[in-house]
Amino acid sequence: MNDAILSVRDLNSGYGSASVLRNISLDIKKGEILTILGKNGMGKSTLLNTLMGFVSPFSGKVMLNDKDVTDIKPHLMARSGVAHTPQENTLFPDLTVEDNLRLGVTSDRLFQQRISTIETIFPRIIERLKQRAGTLSGGEQKMLLMSRGLVAQPQLMFIDEVSEGLQPAMVDRMAEVLIRARDELGISVLLVEQNLDFALSVANRFMILKLGEFIEQGVVDDRTSAEHLSAHLAI
Amino acid sequence: MGSVTFDVLTTAAILFVVSTGLMVILGVMKLLNFAHGAFLTTGGYVAYMAGLAGVSPWLSIPLASILGFLFGLVVERIVIRPLYQRPLDAILATWGLGIVISQVFALTFGRGVQFAPSPLSGTVDFLGVEYSAYRLAIAAIAILLAFALIGLLSLTRFGLNARAVIVNEDLARGLGIDSTKVRSLTFGLGAGLACAAGALITPLLSVDPNMGLPWLVNSFMLVLVSGVSFPSLLFASLVLGGTQVLVSTYVSPILGGMTIVVLAALILRLNPKGFSRA
Numbered sequence A: 001m002n003d004a005i006l007s008v009r010d011l012n013s014g015y016g017s018a019s020v021l022r023n024i025s026l027d028i029k030k031g032e033i034l035t036i037l038g039k040n041g042m043g044k045s046t047l048l049n050t051l052m053g054f055v056s057p058f059s060g061k062v063m064l065n066d067k068d069v070t071d072i073k074p075h076l077m078a079r080s081g082v083a084h085t086p087q088e089n090t091l092f093p094d095l096t097v098e099d100n101l102r103l104g105v106t107s108d109r110l111f112q113q114r115i116s117t118i119e120t121i122f123p124r125i126i127e128r129l130k131q132r133a134g135t136l137s138g139g140e141q142k143m144l145l146m147s148r149g150l151v152a153q154p155q156l157m158f159i160d161e162v163s164e165g166l167q168p169a170m171v172d173r174m175a176e177v178l179i180r181a182r183d184e185l186g187i188s189v190l191l192v193e194q195n196l197d198f199a200l201s202v203a204n205r206f207m208i209l210k211l212g213e214f215i216e217q218g219v220v221d222d223r224t225s226a227e228h229l230s231a232h233l234a235i
Numbered sequence B: 001m002g003s004v005t006f007d008v009l010t011t012a013a014i015l016f017v018v019s020t021g022l023m024v025i026l027g028v029m030k031l032l033n034f035a036h037g038a039f040l041t042t043g044g045y046v047a048y049m050a051g052l053a054g055v056s057p058w059l060s061i062p063l064a065s066i067l068g069f070l071f072g073l074v075v076e077r078i079v080i081r082p083l084y085q086r087p088l089d090a091i092l093a094t095w096g097l098g099i100v101i102s103q104v105f106a107l108t109f110g111r112g113v114q115f116a117p118s119p120l121s122g123t124v125d126f127l128g129v130e131y132s133a134y135r136l137a138i139a140a141i142a143i144l145l146a147f148a149l150i151g152l153l154s155l156t157r158f159g160l161n162a163r164a165v166i167v168n169e170d171l172a173r174g175l176g177i178d179s180t181k182v183r184s185l186t187f188g189l190g191a192g193l194a195c196a197a198g199a200l201i202t203p204l205l206s207v208d209p210n211m212g213l214p215w216l217v218n219s220f221m222l223v224l225v226s227g228v229s230f231p232s233l234l235f236a237s238l239v240l241g242g243t244q245v246l247v248s249t250y251v252s253p254i255l256g257g258m259t260i261v262v263l264a265a266l267i268l269r270l271n272p273k274g275f276s277r278a
Helices: A044-052 A074-079 A097-102 A108-121 A123-127 A138-151 A168-185 A196-202 A226-233 B003-029 B036-052 B057-083 B087-109 B133-155 B157-167 B169-174 B179-204 B212-226 B230-250 B253-257 B259-270
Strands: A004-015 A018-029 A033-037 A057-064 A082-085 A156-160 A188-193 A205-210 A213-219 B123-126 B129-132
Touching (some): A004 A044, A004 A188, A018 A188, A018 A213, A033 A168, A033 A196, A033 A226, A044 A074, A044 A082, A044 A156, A044 A188, A082 A138, A097 A138, A097 B157, A108 A138, A123 A138, A168 A188, A168 A196, A188 A196, A196 A226, A205 A226, B003 B036, B003 B129, B003 B133, B003 B179, B003 B212, B003 B230, B036 B057, B036 B179, B036 B212, B057 B087, B057 B179, B129 B133, B133 B157, B157 B169, B157 B179, B179 B212, B212 B230, B212 B259, B230 B253, B230 B259, B253 B259
Parallel strands (some): A033 A188, A033 A205, A082 A156
Antiparallel strands (some): A205 A213, B123 B129
């Protein structure tokens, strides 16, 4: 028993016979944002997909609130209080904004109870409830994506490169929302990112993933050197 | 408005009713259900048996839909679910299932035709035309069914989940939707609709072990042309069914029998998306 909401131990995963992740171990505490940094192809999205149950691990253990959730079915992981915002194919473009948000919760009653939370965070999304999600701008789609995760009132969010393609002002807005989700709602976040400035502005800790293995980790504080970390993200 | 106009409208209604079960399963499960014809036949025999038992012919339709739904749940669990990762094998399995069901009916009832009582008999004067009361009733039922299915998909939580699974099953699963349950209920719904359709059309025709086969072919063509959309299926039923009636009436019933297949092939040749906007 430890105070981690999510514990991963010696996780090995990949596709078919191709190994992508090797000996991955990490902990996330309640109300903590842990960012996983790494270049493209290092295994960041595979890590989230394995934790969510989309990819079966070769070995290792994943514990959520001390309950073994290794290789759990994705819908059961979601119902255990984990919201996943993937990097691609993230919305249902032909459904309305409202329907996309409704899909974030398991019942329409819960949706009605929680929609007010979104109104305070992203009022622009509430103004567009009847609009088709595919007609929103890129920034608004990211707002909807975050809103769908937050309306679930999860204990843990897996967020995959939410800052990608966003204007600086919108990136700042996303950072504000994540910090608010952590500090006011107590939500823990596993944030996969390549945008170093954004990641370090919100995270409590960082881990660097290179070729499927963690090569460095630490606490984000005044001494954290963005210049040093950016070397790991350079192409 | 002459009787031919009513023939067009009621034929379209019958085709719509017969095809909905196939479209529901194809839309959500991406599965071409070759057992659809056998499910129609099952509904026909339910109507026949209900008639023998003295049950009201009207009750035979909901009875067939309930039995079909339960039968569909069992078939999905035993036959379809183990083959989710092998879609071609799943299609072949439904084909085999259709043959087995037909043979079971042949063994049980023989290969001869049987008749089910009609809930409505005779004609009524409607808009100045003496027309079959039961065919008009089927048209009304088709309209109600269309609204009910559109409402089910648009207004209910099950419909929202089903639409999510149709568009992006992995994303739906990541949001907590049990896509296995959605698939199971969908197959049950499709089978239930097919059985209800079989019970509905049997009083117009007769039932035999291969009764569903010609309907299966026409349903496939309509669903291919319409895509996964109930309004589009209604339109396709009207255009293709209407043309079939006109060719049968004014040219040749033999040519009329192949009209839907030929017209569907032509439409898909000219526009691969058919009547679908997707």
